[in-house]
Amino acid sequence: MRRIDATSLRRIAAPDGSLRGFIRRLDVRLVVAIASVALVGLIVSGVAINQILPEYFRQQAVARQQTAAVSIVLLVQEIADTERENRPGVLAVPELRDEAVFGRAAHVAAGPLIPATVEIYNEQGQLAARAQPPNPAQLVKDGLQPDPDVPTYTTNLIPLRVAVEGTTISYRVVLKDAYTSRQTTIQQIRGALVGAGILALVVSVLAGILVARRLTVPINRLRRVAGQVAKGNLDERAEQSGVLEIDELAAQFNVMADRLSASLRILEADRDRLREFVADVSHELRTPIAALRTFSDLQQDGKVDTATRTEFHARSREQITRLEWLSTNLLDLSRIEAGIFPLDMRWGDLRDPIRSVVEAHAEAAEERGIALTSEVPSSAVEAHFDRERIVQLVTNLTGNALKFTPRGGQVAIRLTDAPAAATIEVRDTGPGIPADELPRIFERFYRGTNTGDARASGSGLGLAIVRSIVGMHGGSVEVESTIGNGSVFRVILPHVIPADLAAPRPDDLREDQ
Numbered sequence: 439m440r441r442i443d444a445t446s447l448r449r450i451a452a453p454d455g456s457l458r459g460f461i462r463r464l465d466v467r468l469v470v471a472i473a474s475v476a477l478v479g480l481i482v483s484g485v486a487i488n489q490i491l492p493e494y495f496r497q498q499a500v501a502r503q504q505t506a507a508v509s510i511v512l513l514v515q516e517i518a519d520t521e522r523e524n525r526p527g528v529l530a531v532p533e534l535r536d537e538a539v540f541g542r543a544a545h546v547a548a549g550p551l552i553p554a555t556v557e558i559y560n561e562q563g564q565l566a567a568r569a570q571p572p573n574p575a576q577l578v579k580d581g582l583q584p585d586p587d588v589p590t591y592t593t594n595l596i597p598l599r600v601a602v603e604g605t606t607i608s609y610r611v612v613l614k615d616a617y618t619s620r621q622t623t624i625q626q627i628r629g630a631l632v633g634a635g636i637l638a639l640v641v642s643v644l645a646g647i648l649v650a651r652r653l654t655v656p657i658n659r660l661r662r663v664a665g666q667v668a669k670g671n672l673d674e675r676a677e678q679s680g681v682l683e684i685d686e687l688a689a690q691f692n693v694m695a696d697r698l699s700a701s702l703r704i705l706e707a708d709r710d711r712l713r714e715f716v717a718d719v720s721h722e723l724r725t726p727i728a729a730l731r732t733f734s735d736l737q738q739d740g741k742v743d744t745a746t747r748t749e750f751h752a753r754s755r756e757q758i759t760r761l762e763w764l765s766t767n768l769l770d771l772s773r774i775e776a777g778i779f780p781l782d783m784r785w786g787d788l789r790d791p792i793r794s795v796v797e798a799h800a801e802a803a804e805e806r807g808i809a810l811t812s813e814v815p816s817s818a819v820e821a822h823f824d825r826e827r828i829v830q831l832v833t834n835l836t837g838n839a840l841k842f843t844p845r846g847g848q849v850a851i852r853l854t855d856a857p858a859a860a861t862i863e864v865r866d867t868g869p870g871i872p873a874d875e876l877p878r879i880f881e882r883f884y885r886g887t888n889t890g891d892a893r894a895s896g897s898g899l900g901l902a903i904v905r906s907i908v909g910m911h912g913g914s915v916e917v918e919s920t921i922g923n924g925s926v927f928r929v930i931l932p933h934v935i936p937a938d939l940a941a942p943r944p945d946d947l948r949e950d951q
Contacts, residue, residue, distance in 0.1 A: 468653065472646035473639060480635040484628075491627060495620035496587050503591040503613045506552035510611050511596055513551075514543045514558070518598055529607075536560075539598075540567035540609065553577050554616035561595055561608040571617065582617040590614035656684045660691060672699040726757035781824040781910060788819040788828070788860050788931070792853055795832040799840060807845035810836075814853040819860050821933055823911055828931075831907045832862065834900035835927050839866035843924075859913070862929040871919040879917065880905040904929070 518539045521528050528534045540558040548556040548569035558567045571577055591613045598607040656679030666674040675695060676688035733750045796812045803810035832851070839849040847867040854861045871879060882902045904927075908915045911931050919925035 463654075466650075468650035469643060469646035472649065473642050476638050476642035477635075480631070480638060484631050484635070487627065487631065491624055492587075492620070495618070495623060496585075499585060499588045499616060499618045499620060500591065502552065503554070503588070503616060506547065506554075507591060507593050507611050507613060509551055510543060510547045510556065510558075511593070513546060514539060514596075514598065514609070514611075517543050532560075535607075536566040541569070543567070544569035548572070552613065552616070553582055553618075554613045557612040557614070559610045559612065561610075566609065570615075574617075577617050581619050581622040583619075583621050585616055585618040585620055587620075588616045588618060653684070655679075656688070660684070660688055664691065667695055667698070672702065726761050729757045730754055781827065783822055783824055785820060785822050786825060788821045788823065788853060788862070789814040791825055791828040792832055792851055792862065794829055795836055796851060798833070799836050803840055803849065806840060806843075808840055808843050809848045810840070810851075811848070812851040812853075815855055819853060819855045821860055821931060823931065827907045827910070831904050831929065832864070834904050835862075835864040835929075838900055839864055839868065839925075839927075842866065842868035844868065847924075857933075859930050859932040862931070864927045865924065867924040870921040870923055871917070871925055872921060873919075876917060876919060880915070 518529065521535075521538050525538070528538050544556045544558055544567040548554065549572050553571050555568070555570050557565060560566045577583075593611045595608040595610055598609060659679070660676050663674045663676045672695060675692050678685050678688065733754050792812060792814060796810060799810060836849065836851065843849055843866045848865075849867075850863075850865045852863040852865070854863070880901045882899060905915055908929055908931070913929060913931040916928040916930070917925060918928070
């Protein structure tokens with residue numbers, strides 16, 4: 439396949455002024471195509487007419503000779519009857535009969551009856567009478583010309599009633615050197631055909647220009663819009679033209695431009711988020727690294743007593759644990775968003791991971807003076823999920839709730855089941871989240887405006903991981919919060935799982951007694 443680069447595209451879009459560039463234009467090709475169709479039709483018609491009409495007119499001339507011969511026979515008989523009544527003896531004398539009957543009939547026929555040479559022969563084959571058109575120049579002036587393609591016409595022997603006893607008279611009529619309008623008519627038709635052809639060609643060219651303009655004008659508009667989009671003006675859109683195919687193309691182009699614009703906006707937003715992400719990671723890593731460096735420098739001085747050294751070791755261990763936790767969460771989040779985080783999807787009871795999380799956080803909740811409770815259905819809540827990821831999800835929500843709930847508060851975890859989905863709800867009695875911060879709490883490294891140790895100890899990754907895990911399970915997460923009345927995080931996990939993630943269902947999920 440031929441590759442078209444930007445230079446070739448500019449060359450195609452803006453052809454030079456040469457003849458080749460002119461011919462490559464779509465409107466020129468349309469006009470030439472329409473004119474060519476008209477011209478071919480005219481040529482075919484002209485060839486067909488030139489082949490058919492001459493023979494047709496020749497046959498017509500032959501037919502006229504036959505009709506004229508019949509008329510001459512009738513004329514000869516009529517003249518003979520008249521002469522027999524007026525001069526009976528004339529028919530008995532061959533010389534007189536030839537002059538009075540045949541000669542008169544030939545001269546009468548050669549002019550008005552048929553423009554040709556008329557000859558009458560007796561039964562012995564002797565020429566009895568001969569006559570030619572009286573005024574050939576007038577015939578030519580009237581559009582008649584000698585036609586060599588019209589053959590000589592000769593009748594059979596025709597008996598003549600002469601009423602003379604013992605006398606039998608027969609004769610033959612010969613028509614030759616006929617004048618016809620065949621050539622003149624053909625020339626007129628050819629001239630008319632040429633004129634009609636020129637007119638049709640002009641009309642086809644004008645029609646082609648109109649059709650080409652009708653098609654190329656919206657195409658040129660679309661091309662200009664495409665050029666603007668190629669230059670980076672992504673707000674340009676194609677307009678409707680009234681031509682169905684071009685309108686469909688324009689609609690598809692607009693869809694493509696919308697998607698391209700949306701993709702670029704997403705890329706720009708991702709770029710901005712990446713910058714913020716790098717800055718936040720740098721900030722998060724700088725604090726424990728600076729603390730570890732300070733502890734290391736102080737211990738190198740050798741002026742630290744045992745109690746202080748023990749405290750430094752404990753603080754260092756905390757910072758190392760924080761670095762490990764931060765790196766693990768960053769790795770998990772990046773793998774989840776990259777789509778390379780494997781899921782171990784199995785059918786199981788959703789009550790199990792919730793109980794595990796509650797048991798794991800019971801001691802910490804008791805130390806902080808917070809009542810941690812859970813409420814789950816008495817029967818198994820069957821679902822298709824990755825247990826470790828659900829544990830991580832509930833752990834992050836529970837950890838956040840415990841972290842922001844003051845002493846004497848409550849954190850409640852509740853699991854409910856419905857035909858379409860199961861819902862995990864984590865409710866706390868903390869300070870709540872301002873309404874303007876709710877849309878951003880699932881962003882990476884966003885920790886809100888809460889003050890105190892709770893905000894300082896967080897990294898802003900927990901809720902981002904929650905949202906990603908919920909998305910991997912095809913669910914959704916909601917949050918409701920009021921300042922002073924705590925927050926409620928609600929995770930909805932559907933029972934219907936995509937076929938590529940589905941696993942065989944166990945025969946029985948035993949209920950908890």
